[in-house]
Amino acid sequence: MLTDLTIAAARDGLRAKDFSAEELTMAHLHAIEALNPRLNAYITVSHARALDQARAADAALAAGEGRALTGIPLAIKDLFCTEGVRTTAGSKMLGPFVPPYESTVTANLLRDGAVFLGKANLDEFAMGSSNMTSAYGPVENPWKRRQDQAAVLVPGGSSGGSAAAVAARLAMGATGTDTGGSIRQPASFCGLVGVKPTYGRCSRWGVVAFASSLDHPGPFARTVRDGAILLGSMAGHDPKDSTSAPVPVPDFEAACARGVKGLRIGVPKEYRSDGMPSEIEALWQQGLDWLRAAGAEIVDVSLPHTKYGLGTYYIVAPAEASSNLARYDGVRFGLRQDGKDLRDLYERTRAEGFGPEVRRRILIGTYVLSAGYYDAYYLRAQKIRALILKDFTDAFTRVDALLTPTAPSAAFAQGENMDDPIKMYLNDVFTVPANLAGVPAISIPAGLDANGLPLGLQVIGKPFDEETVFAVSAAIEQAAGFSALPQVRAGG
Incomplete structure (x- = not known):
């Protein structure tokens, strides 16, 4: 099915004329029509606009003018302002708001030929770890527990709609924002790759602000390579954002093939908490074994202010x-x-x-x-916060990247943990430090728990060294061979 293709495979298929951008977009719009009433992954579906963009992509491809994402259908978190398309931030406060301008990140994606299927649901103003705080209703995780098929699971938050859309094959990739884990935790819960780049790598201009010194726009994808392709389009210096870094955008996709031979991978002892589930501890150890087998050296490090x-x-x-x-x-x-x-x-x-x-x-x-x-x-x-950054800076004098779990659990059910804000905030325990330090981090699906739900591993890297983070993530992805699929998906 067209909706099962990776971005890399769809890009090749479009250029080989195996199918058209319009056919690819229609396949996703049909999937949204069938499944969105259940999953609630999209707040707004831009049916007519998406088809117009797909036809323009076909014309560009026919003229030999295809760019990095020409004809690729994406979901856009409803925190990114999109010119002429309602942008709600998941709140009644912005219910009627239609921006007269395009955010820099979405403008970059449009420049590279992407097709926007619609605006993805999220926790209100990106505040939450479950996608239960949206004024437009909760999002359903397309994964199901093996033992309890009736339970409706959360997709994680705040970028839950983006994660659910990509996992259920209602988009090939999506934008998200990560303030304390809002890309990586939903990626872990939905069996996806979630990329939080270095602070300043992607412009925040035109993204509805939650916490300005912590907000990181980044992509969701089903493979590490697809995440690299998306970040390559999203990133870049933007004079409209004073925190945007004037650094060149490297070839992230090429970095995925580098391998990890000779790299030193750090294991922060502070991420080993007493209450950590044994499955997550075992998966973490498995990830370290995979990297060791691929030629990396494993080094114990300390991040004392974690x-x-x-x-x-x-x-x-x-x-x-x-x-x-x-x-x-x-x-x-x-x-x-x-x-x-x-x-x-x-x-x-x-x-x-x-x-x-x-x-x-x-x-x-x-x-x-x-x-x-x-x-x-x-x-x-x-x-x-300055001491937490110093911990990372000191650790990176000894190692090239760190490996940790992404989240302290697999996806939980709607209603579980909800009455306890502290318990909800603990979802971010492994992800928050990288936001406070502004360093890049990626979550990769690496295994399943006893209930058949995905669990993620997190790779954290040096500032503006996403290339090493992609290389380590790709090595884990290859070793893990994660091929499990959610039960609720297009064609499933």
Whole structure:
């Protein structure tokens, strides 16, 4: 089936005229029609626009002008502003918002010929680890437990719609954003490759902000090579984003074939927690054995401030969210509730527009930034963040990359863990440090748990050394031979 092709294979097939971009796009639109009412992976489906883009791709291919992604159908997380297409951020606050401009990342993908199928569902304003906080309803993970087929599992969050769409064959790849693990954790839960590049590698311009110093746009794909192809298009310096790095974009796809012979792979002892499930511990060890067999040297390292990572994140991220979300006041754009005066308008609009999780994080953020608490919380968190970065910097003087688990569990069911915010926040325990340090990290599907659910391994690399991260990830992918498929998918 056309929907089962990898991006690399579809690119070759389009150029060989085995099928057209319009046929490829139609196959995905039919799959969305059949499965999206159940999975709720898309908030908005751009049927007519996608077909127009596919026909333009066919014309470009016929003229010999195909680019890196010409004719490839993608899902776009509904946090990326798309000109003329509604962008909600998963919130009632932005329900009616249609941006008059295109985010830099999506503009880069369009420049390279990609077809946009629609906007993927997400936790509201990217705040969550389950995709249960979206104002447009939860997303269903296309995977099922072997022992409990009736349970509806979460796809992870916040980029759950993107992950579910790619896993269920409703898109060949997708964009996501990763603030504390929001690409890598859903990738782990849905059996996908999720790439969080170095902070500054992909422009944040036109991406609805959650926590500006932590937000990382990146891709979802079904193979490491496909992830490299997507990142190659998404990345690049952008003068419109002051945090965008003026560094060249290397050939990530070529790096996948490098191998790991002679590389030193670090094992951070602090990622071994007492309560870690034995299956995840065993998979981690298996990953190290695969890399050793491929010619890498395994080295024990220490990241001593890891234990402060979650606490630091849940001060810095809500503080930045509190500032960023102050702009949603009912005056300039988005939802507006009438009030008897300006203050009443603000209060009614924000109470109606924001869901409980977003309100919780705004309250935490406003508190830690308030007079009398700023030094005790926010300033101290920033100092610890600098120490966490120093841990990584010191480790990378001895090793080329690190290998850790991606998440502390496989996908859980809707309703499990939901009544305990702390338990939900612990989903990010292995992913948050890489965001605080701004270093690149990839999650690769590497095995199944006893219930037949996917588990991911995480490769963390040096700043702007995504090439080594792709090389190590490709070696794990090859050794793991992960070929399991979700039960709910196009043609499944």
